[in-house]
Amino acid sequence: MLKKILQDRVYSLLVLLAAISAVASIVFPSTFPTFENFRQILLNLSIDTIVAVGMMILLISGAFDLSVGSVVAFAGCLTAYLMHFFGVPVPLAIMAGIAGAMVVGLVNGFLIAYQGINPMIQTLAMMGIVRGMALMVSGSGIQNLPYWFNTIGQSKLLGLQMPVWYMLLAVLMFTFLVNKTIVFRRFYYIGGNEKAADLSGIRVKKMKLWSFVISASLAGVAGILLSSRLGAALPTMGRGLELRVITAVILGGASLSGGFGKIPGALLGALFMGIISNIMVIARISGYWQEIILGIILIATLWLDKFLQKKYADLR
Amino acid sequence: MLKKILQDRVYSLLVLLAAISAVASIVFPSTFPTFENFRQILLNLSIDTIVAVGMMILLISGAFDLSVGSVVAFAGCLTAYLMHFFGVPVPLAIMAGIAGAMVVGLVNGFLIAYQGINPMIQTLAMMGIVRGMALMVSGSGIQNLPYWFNTIGQSKLLGLQMPVWYMLLAVLMFTFLVNKTIVFRRFYYIGGNEKAADLSGIRVKKMKLWSFVISASLAGVAGILLSSRLGAALPTMGRGLELRVITAVILGGASLSGGFGKIPGALLGALFMGIISNIMVIARISGYWQEIILGIILIATLWLDKFLQKKYADLR
Amino acid sequence: MRTIELQGISKTFPGVKALQGIDMLIHPGEIHAVCGENGAGKSTMMNILAGNLQPDAGRISINDQIVSLQSPQEAFEHGISIVHQHLSLVESLSIAENIFANQQPTNRFGFIQYKLLRQKTKVLLDQLDIQLDPTTTLSELSYAEKQMVEIAKALSKNPELFILDEPTASISAKETKILFNILKNLKQKGVAILYISHRLDEIFQIADRISILKDGKPQGTFPVAEISKELLIQKMVGRTLEETSDQSHRTGEVLLDVKNLSGEKFTNISFTLHCGEIIGLAGLIGAGRTEIARAIFGVEVKKGGEIIFKNESIVFDHPEEAIERGVAYVPEDRKHLGLFMDMSIRDNIIAASLKNARDGNLFSSAKATNMASSSKQSLNIAATGVDQIVRNLSGGNQQKVVLGKWLLTNPDVLIIDEPTHGIDVGARHEIYKILSKLASQGKGIIVISSDMAELLRLCDNIIVLKEGSKAGTLSRQDATEQKIMSLAAN
């Protein structure tokens, strides 16, 4: 048990989060530990987390995708565009939006896995291209989206707004898939040792292609949720989201070199960031101090994690 | 020879650049192939390239640094701050600025090399922290810097503005160091196989620490040059520069997994980006088209490079 | 029951004709050995059979059915499974997940059953008599233990054609014995077995027939009964090896004195290394030999004890110091600890002696090339040139590159962990010569080896370790395999 906590980021992060929340609840009893507050924290990180789940899969398989932020915008705008200008029925428009995202993932995956283009540049370039396309379809953004579309992101269940539920669904679903199905398990082999995976009969290229499609699709879903929540599709949605998400995922235990990470880590990483910035606002930290202190906390956290692992190694 | 061109990114990129420039010269005979234009292109990429040289060293040793953009801003603002508010003499202020940058590099290097903090998050966090500090010292930017400070970046030699010369100096100097000195060659080994390098008697941690200090210092120099060129220090300088530079460096033949890359590649990568965006300015391409086209060109370039390498492998 | 036939198999790599028109017939229920020098093309051939490489020409047929093995998966489907020379394992995963990679047991909904996975793994590990928890992460295993896991992985596929590419290169006699019993059982069951090894004694011990390769060309197939060791070597190497006299060069002068050294995995190890002496460290897997070496070399912190080198007590806190003082350590795991896979032979060989590759104060690539070329000469590494990328070298040649790197530092004390790990008879012969030459120059050498014949031949004294502590010392005179085993095992 202790081993788990000290070794596995998911657990150490959980413990850390609990500790921080406890302290915050004592210091800010009236503002921090309230249902409203947490409901809102969860809602605000739901979009990021859905993208983070896909990113986690990519990092497990040893890749990453910088274009997700743009895909969020593109999928949202494309869906809104179809509904608003062509009166396409909501479900169809949504499917089209996700399909659009998938195409982006396919292109990324194909060029990276089958043509051997450097993933960093490929996805960076795609980030620009897709952002451009989002601007193309939406101009300055699209308002007055159909009521039924807005309900997707704005209606509530048990006091929690839908995006939170979708997020939990995504996390649970992929946690299960990654733990329980051979297909998803393969990503660990690919990330751990591509050659070995290949020798073990895993079709590495195909799997890589899929990993990009999966993460792009999740980004698409996130984009559609976001614009439904906003009741509008803005081409500026998801700017800088890619780095935010990658940070959360690495914080959640993934490594850029691949082979490591658990899906719940994506949620925990995002939750950590969310709670920290929430506490900072509550603590009246504002202006540039926010960035400075957030940075310091990030580093401190990883440092603590390393420290615990060393302790564990000694004590074993 | 053909082998070199097809295999080595530096050469293939050169060839590609020549080709593109040739075409551009035919299409825009009056505006593109002029001395003014190229002088301008070089000036505009000089800052990025100086940072890219440091980034190239990091990538060779298998690391990278996301905080350079903020360091550019911080060094510039700190220098300006000291000169403007405390009347610190120019040379001292500059040294202080570079020292500030070095400290950032030291912290990054120490925590990454000796404490084993994840480089991605470490430098990302640092990016926030340092940006915050830049805002702290400069508020919304500092104007009217001392004349002698401005001359550093604004005076000309043989018709080329000084930053270009500093850039060339940096490129030549580090090309020499990396090719000709034992100390710098070690970075290739560290990037190639850290464990083996350590067993071969290379003090990996120490070298890593230094690689971060070097790249931070170069970023500092770049920042001071930039604010001297602008005659003002802005806290927003160097936003997104990190990704631009990493792109240029990878374009120039480096790989995120380390062990590869040549210093001139940094210049060529930046030159490539510079010429492309210059051509787009001349061709009056802008708005989202600029992002879309740039993205496509980037991918096309890497694809071509891969294609050539395959061809070479076959033809051999 | 499968009869596998290869007809006119050829394979060319950039600059190398790895295989040229190989014909071979492998019968069910036979152990078919493949011999050849380093770089002869053995692994290439096996990789082709395993669907990992595609031949340029020729065809493979199973029971007279022509098959195309486009991928490892297809090879599995034809009942072919292989123990790779360069292990096909994932460091970050558990033993169990490594063994059942991509074919974890699932329930009828297609969901992985981890309990069953662990059980099946345990069964296999017991079969191989490995006392390890199936959930252990691979990165915590020693190289030899990993080798055993690789074997278990191949076994788990219940192959009809079982290929082993140098499985014993880094395991000790105990494991080898277990492995051979398993092979014999499979043979009874009618499994066809292709066996590659550079340890000829093993081959004569278990093989039924031997096929010989040289420079990618077939040199014929012989029943073991009909070929002598000398002839085999003759056909492999193309010349006969003159016997070297292994007389001792041991002098009275103490070079290295290790007193009650203790560390993570070993306690109270003491021994004295004299100039010109060759000491062997014997022991089973996990005996702690590597750790001792690493502790002396300054890679791992020693918990206790003292190391006296050239009459002064020293503690190296980094290999750099060890190298400067004239101590060298050739690690066991060449792929992860020895080589810079994507760098040239030249850059690899000069890696530990960069300072000597200088002309004045500046690095001189010409000088580096000379240094590398001469090592390539003396170790005769089979490669297109010193600029060739090490990844593309054959296993044995890679090992020679690592050796070259350390010999170039010209150490006074040379510690070698599994020196002839995957090296052919010819080269092995050369390496032995090099070692005794070094000894004759008054250098001290510590050989860690799982190949007892090797230890017996080389060492003036053999220290046998058992679970991290010294079980006894045997001098050249009274050392025998039996004695070593009995000390090491019980």
Place this chain on the structure above:
Amino acid sequence: ELPPRNANKNTEVITSSRDTVITNEEYVMVTTAVTMPMYVNHDQAAFKKWGEKMGVKTSILGPADWDVPAQINTIEEVIGTHPTGLLINGTDPAIAQVINKAVAAGIPTVVYDSDIPNSNRHAFLGTDWYEIGKMQGEEMAKLLNGKGKVAYMGILGLTNMESGFQGLLDVFKRYPNIQVIGKYDDKANVEEAARISSDLIAANPDIAGICGFDSNSGPGIALAVREANKTGTIKITTVDWEPEHLQLVKDGAIQMLAGQKRELFTWYGAQFLYDMVHHTNKMANNDAKAGITSVPYIINTGLLKITKENVDEFVK
């Protein structure tokens, strides 16, 4: 050679004294964040429209993101192509030098949006961001009848926005019962703005008003307020009048928009350029010789105040 010591301050440099008919006129607008919807829909739309009306070529250039040095680079490169006139977005005082360079090159140069007083630009049309801040402050004070907690957000470190903040604060100084609880950086990003706002609401359940200063602030703040069911109770004032802003005013989510007449900036700015080139209004026999510029020196286009009352007039 050394740069000029900007001695000749506010001595107007003369424009092109070309009396000959100008062939293939081209007017170039250089901004930053060229894809920002607010810019695209107002500045750029009006500029294009003007070009069509006058039958002259108009081009719009600039980096995709907010990157002042990059805008400067673009201007420098454009100068090399000798456009008929330059219309420059006054993003930061730091662009003064390159403006002077353009002027020195004999290119009629007009600055819009924010003035660059320390430059030799021929004319300026725009608004004073300080006024925008003041206007928001006044309105907010009115909405809160002079008491309550207020927070504000925008992009930190931008000269014009910082002076906007200043204007706001100067107003609040006069209202002792208005408590400013913080300044936040929403990084021109809707999600960030929403996150900060909801954190603010959690931290201060009694928060009375939030002011936004970039075009993404409004939608983000409104979203958070809506999701906290405090629409109308928490007052929002912000800048810009994109369709989604207007929509939010209609919905009563945003109480006031401080809008700029951006169309006028570029329409008349272009017209000024045109008149300078064509000497539409000659004052002297030769304005150039006389050393005068025959267009207004400074024009303040004034601000729009959009509230529920007049919003319908703006909805297109």
